[in-house]
Amino acid sequence: MEKPAGMFDRSFEWAELARFAGQRGPEATLGVVSGRRRQGKTFLLDALVRATGGFMFTATETTEADALRQFGEALADHLGEPTPFRFTHWDEAITQLMRVAAEGRPKTVVIDEFPFLARTSPALPSLIQRALDPTAQRSNTPVRLLLCGSALSFMGKLLSGNAPLRGRAGLELVVPTLDFRLAAEFWGIEDLPTAVLTNAIVGGTPAYRREFVQGDVPHGRGDFDDWVARAVLNPARPLFREARYLLAEEPDLHDAALYHSVLAAIADGNAARGGIAGYLARKSTDLAHPLGVLEDVGMVRHEPDAFRRNRSAYRIAEPLVTFYHAVMRPVWGDLERPGRASAVWGRAAGTFRSKVVGPHFEGLCREWARWYAASGSCGGTPSRVASGTVSDPVARTSHELDVAVFGQGENGGERLLAIGEAKWQEKVGLGHLRRLQHMRGLLAARDQGGADDTRLLCFGGAGFSDELRRAAEQDATVQLVDLERLYYGE
Structure with missing residues (x-):
């Protein structure tokens, strides 16, 4: 199966998805696709469904009854049924789903934003497990079921420990961000200092170039400051509030103020737990839970010291979040007023280079040495x-x-x-x-x-x-x- 012409990189991910979708055999099989938001998971899976003639259902935040209604309508429309399916429980819906493939012809089925469904229907993973049991496989067709989600803490637990789907998946694919070399190529930035500066703000998230700035790329160092003012610090552009939304979209982060404060402490240069605690005027032991949650959802990385086993550093995993807390959050009131971006950026550029670009450049150097x-x-x-x-x-x-x-x-x-x-x-x-x-x-x-x-x-x-x-x-x-x-x- 050839990779779509408009897809940048992702050759490994596409090859694994194509292999999974094309597996022969009469049984239904399960795959899990996860990754941080805005990395192109839906784009990948939509391309797979189009290439294989499969079925894709994107869940929304709603009640169980409404989700079942939406799912029944979408499945009936895909199968060409004259009336929608009326499922009273997910057990009925999953049983029907496992029978949509023709005999001997695998069919790709994608449930995107699966955590939304599982949150209102906690038994859903167990129902899928039962549908994949050997006794149930006698009535199944060769469905290639892919569950996709961006809630990393939930998706990480879906196949771990004593989870119902543990050992059931034939694919566990994590879609990563683009590394700094691929990001420069994707953004089309040939001036390398500009590539580093841009990467320090937007990282390797593909959606930020396509959907969020709609192809507005800094044209060299002479245009970089203007680009920041018009594309990042502009309250009319999506990137302006994106860092806040990233935190709000994580279901496990209940105390937003605390988590924002922890991230602000790290962005200010406090990498050790003691330094973060001092910044927040809290005890170091009080931070074990929030730091653990931030690590679970992929917002923070916990990196052991190279030479001291009892010492480690916490670093923010998403560059845009670092930029927000170091540069934008302290002057948020000024930035919300239209026309203030250039003046604010003129005052904040020094902070950006010392607290954002400097540490980010060190990370790129470690990445180069490793890979x-x-x-x-x-x-x-x-x-x-x-x-x-x-x-x-x-x-x-x-x-x-x-x-x-x-x-x-x-x-x-x-x-x-x-x-x-x-x-x-x-x-x-x-x-x-x-x-x-x-x-x-x-x-x-x-x-x-x-x-x-x-x-x-x-x-x-x-x-x-x-x-x-x-x-x-x-x-x-x-x-x-x-x-x-x-x-x-x-």
């Missing part, structure tokens, strides 16, 4: 990349390390392959290199995987000094990674 760097660049094949804290007992201080790359050692254990420093605004020079050399020595002395041949990675958004370039030419352990290499090289 794009050649073994020669890091001194081996990376298996884990993280940021970390290096203790300096003599100076009685500690040093923050932006990038730490680990791989497999000769004895099968983990070995430190490379450490790196990432600077977005300032030119990287010999001082930064000496700092990395000092940390390499500290790690080697503490026997934490450090060694004399550990590579030193210098990531420079603004380039490198001539002295550093000459030092890198003379020392093979020093690797310089500029934007060109970050986006196109190894």
Whole structure:
């Protein structure tokens, strides 16, 4: 089954969906498709249904009776029935659904926004499980049932633990955001600094380019500030309130004020739980639940420290949410007044570059080291990349390390392959290199995987000094990674 011509990337996802939809066999089968909102899941599944002549039902937030009525009407219309089906319970609806395929001809059936149905009909997963049992399969037809949803906490539990559908699915597909390289290609941005700045706001969410800004793309660095004012900070554009809606759309986030405050603390640079607690004037133990919920719904990532097992960092997973809390939320009243965007942005641009772009650029550098760097660049094949804290007992201080790359050692254990420093605004020079050399020595002395041949990675958004370039030419352990290499090289 050929991928539709207008579909960007998603070759892996399309191939897996096509494989599932085309499986031979008389039994009905189940697949689950999930992912954060606006990633194109519905677009993918709609294309699959069109290509296979299948049936797609998109649920809405409504009562069980109304959902059954909508489902009965949609199914009857698809089958060409003269009158709608009148189901009194989902047990009847699922039984009928499992019989819609012709004998020997698989039919794709998609239930989109499945969490809406399960919220008002909690027994629905159990009813689907019963319909897939061997005894029920005798009356089933080869339906290829796909359940899709964006509520990550719900979808993640659908097939886990003792859930009714555990072990029933033949496909468990997560549709990810586009990474920074694909995002630049998708947005059509060739100027790399502009690509980084844009990615720091909208990330890799496809819908933000197509539906939300309708193809309005920043045309180079000279247009970026104007683009932010007209497309992001403009109260008449959808992106303006999108970060708020992302939080409101998550059913597990009941205390919106608390969760917004936690995200604001992280966006302000507080990555550790203690720092977040201090920002909110709360006890650290009080944050275990809200941080756990934010992690479950995909809003926050919990990243262990590279060198301290008892230390970790919390980072916001959606760039637009970081941008909202760091830049927009503090001046929301001004931004809501039309015509104020340019003036507000002029005052907030410095905050954007320090609290949004700087940390985001560090994340891109870690992503490059994990997935794009050649073994020669890091001194081996990376298996884990993280940021970390290096203790300096003599100076009685500690040093923050932006990038730490680990791989497999000769004895099968983990070995430190490379450490790196990432600077977005300032030119990287010999001082930064000496700092990395000092940390390499500290790690080697503490026997934490450090060694004399550990590579030193210098990531420079603004380039490198001539002295550093000459030092890198003379020392093979020093690797310089500029934007060109970050986006196109190894």
